Amino acid sequence: MLIVLPPSETKSFGGDGAPLSLDALSFQGLNPVREEIAEDLTRLNAEQARSALKLNKNFDEEFAANQQLWTSPTAPALSRYTGVLFDALCPATLPPARWSRLAVGSALFGVLGGNDPIPHYRLSAGTKLPRREDPSAAAPTMKKRWSTAITEALAAIDGLVLDFRSGAYHNLGPLPSAATVRVETEEGKVVSHFNKHYKGELARVLCLNEEEATTLDEVVEIGRNAGLAISLSGPTQLTLVVQR
Template sequence: MLIVLPPSETKAPGGSGPTLDLAELSFPGLNSVREELVADLAALPVEEALGVLGISEKLRAEAEANLALRSSATMPAIHRYTGVLFDALDAPSLPHAALSRLAVGSALFGVLRALDPIPRYRLSGGTKLPGADGSAPTMKARWGTSVSEALSSVDGLVVDLRSGAYQQLGRVDSAVTVRVESVRPDGSRKVVSHFNKQYKGELARVLALSPVPATDAAGVASIAADAGMTVEQHSANALTLVV
């Protein structure tokens, strides 16, 4: 079972690992696209990057970090990404066996396993990054079918917890997907937005720690139910986490 998480815009600074080596990353079939994206992102002047990345002057340091993609220190991907989902996941407390079940979607790297070493960077799934030829294709166009092929090659079930923008970079037809809904006082449902990541982080932790991996959507629902969560199955591969 591989649980694929969405990335976060915020990244932890620093690191103690060696500089980026694409050969050290999982899913080597993605390396040709990774190489192009790293080169294009690192070549983007900071002033231009602010506009391309859609960030303000206050986040200049994040655009500057892209200039050092090849020279800055790395840390495991699961520790590089920060925010609500990763707080709920609490990766530092997970054993190695649980971490081996985790992956993270990425605009820059396609998909990473939890312990893949990466530098700090800023690039989102909705960015149109200028290339060496002057064009600025979408991330979806850049990745083509590469991410789908990489995830389809995984042995066992893929549980895809990525957000829509990152699922677009490489869908897997056989993957189990999960939406989060809350129950209103009148009994109607509402899709959770603000705390969506927190609940997905909690679910990912439960699945990663399960003694027996799930092999289908029903198995995912069963593991969640054993942890006190309410999960409904609507089709062969679609689940709803009710909070």
């Protein structure tokens, strides 16, 4: 089982790992695109970065982080990302061996293993990043840059894939065979604002279970045993009902 989480705009700074090495990351087939995007990102000047990355708050810190992408310290992906989902997941309190059940979607790295060492960076799925060899040309979308690479990487996974990514990151590399989760209220309304929180809770429940789920029926059983109102609502669709 692999649970693919969305990333977060907010990330921790610092770390005690060696500088970024693409050879240390999972899904090695993504490295050519990773390197191209990373090089383009580090070569943005301040004006280009402010425009392309929509940087307003904390501009100096975020711009500096991108400039130092290849030299700054790294931390495991699950420690680097912060925010609502990762607060609910609380990876630091999960058994270390269970981190292998988790991956994170990324505009810069495509998809990462939970333990993959990465630096702080700023790049979103909706960014149009200029190419360094022709910065005056129309900047390509991240979807165009990744093309089919992420989909192919995920399709090579042997076993159950649960896709918890948000829309923009899902679109960078959709996997039709992966199961998705719809979070809704008891009245049947889709939960949007706290969607990530509940997906983080479900991911935590699945990681804490000693046995790894291999089917969606087992995902439902594990969730219900943990007190979650979860059901299989389609061949590749789970529905999680929450109280608001």
